[in-house]
Amino acid sequence: MRVTVGDVIAVGPGKIALLEALDETGSITAAAKSLDMSYRRAWLLIDELNRTLKEPAVATAAGGAKGGGSALTETGRALVGLYRQIEATALQACKPEIRQLMKLLAS
Amino acid sequence: MRVTVGDVIAVGPGKIALLEALDETGSITAAAKSLDMSYRRAWLLIDELNRTLKEPAVATAAGGAKGGGSALTETGRALVGLYRQIEATALQACKPEIRQLMKLLAS
Numbered sequence: 140m141r142v143t144v145g146d147v148i149a150v151g152p153g154k155i156a157l158l159e160a161l162d163e164t165g166s167i168t169a170a171a172k173s174l175d176m177s178y179r180r181a182w183l184l185i186d187e188l189n190r191t192l193k194e195p196a197v198a199t200a201a202g203g204a205k206g207g208g209s210a211l212t213e214t215g216r217a218l219v220g221l222y223r224q225i226e227a228t229a230l231q232a233c234k235p236e237i238r239q240l241m242k243l244l245a246s
Numbered sequence: 247m248r249v250t251v252g253d254v255i256a257v258g259p260g261k262i263a264l265l266e267a268l269d270e271t272g273s274i275t276a277a278a279k280s281l282d283m284s285y286r287r288a289w290l291l292i293d294e295l296n297r298t299l300k301e302p303a304v305a306t307a308a309g310g311a312k313g314g315g316s317a318l319t320e321t322g323r324a325l326v327g328l329y330r331q332i333e334a335t336a337l338q339a340c341k342p343e344i345r346q347l348m349k350l351l352a353s
Contacts (some may be wrong), residue, residue, distance in 0.1 A: 140247070140336075140348065149351060193352045194292045206349060214350055221347040232339035233332045240249065240328040243321055245300050 140225055149191040154184055158196060158215055161185075164209045167199070167214045185209075192218070247332060256298040260290055262329045265303060265322055268292075272315045274306070292316075299325070 141151040160170035170183035189195035196215030200208055211219070230237070248258040267277035276289035298301035303322030307315055318326070337344070 142351070150347070176315060190266065191352060192350050194350075218347065218350055221343050221350075225343045225347065228338035228340045233335045236328050236332045236335065240257070240325065240332065243299050243301075243325055243328075244249070 140222070140229070150188070150218065150222065154188050155219055157181055157184055158188075158211060158219050160198060161209055162211050162216075162219070165210065167197075167209050170209075247329070247336070257295070257325065257329065261295050262326055263320060264288055264291055265295075265326050268304060268316055269318050269323075269326070272317065274304075274316050277316075 142149045156174060157170060157176070160173045161167060164170045164173060167181050168178055171178045171216065174181070185197050189197060192214055194214040195212055196218055198212050200210075215243050249256045263281060264283070267280045268274060269284050271277045271280060273326055274292065275285055281288070292304050296304060299321055301321040303325055304316050305319050307317075316341045321346060
């Protein structure tokens, strides 16, 4: 599922996977690495997402010896939860049609 | 909704919109134009789609004075129908969660 705002994909599978990786790893650097993505791209995706939302999805603590690390906010957690719930509900509701569509595909 | 096969998006909103435009206009040229897409891109998308499916979604009649024009096959029609049906069913099934997710977005 993708949520577009104008021409921009506000929420899609890439951003959700990134939030989940961030939640697991506790840093943008590690999250990006686990998704084989550059730090710059991960940072830009998170920045874009934060701007699209009323409240940011990710909070980054400043400073400290190792840098502050990043974490999902309440909004970030709600977004991931709703997204995965919508996917599961949609898949369940559309099982017969999805099965029929898959039958049209080769192999 | 997108259906991916490996890393390739086999079926997604772009290809479905193209099939619908082709059904309305009867030619790849006119369909491409109506979507503000180059003929080459439209042709490549249709070719890719046809290769992904057991049976092609689009049939192009060869020759004739104006060229033969193109039309959806039975498979093409089934694909568009199932895709739009899945979208509608999914949207209906997930209305409360989608409404909650939308509330997280700015503006």
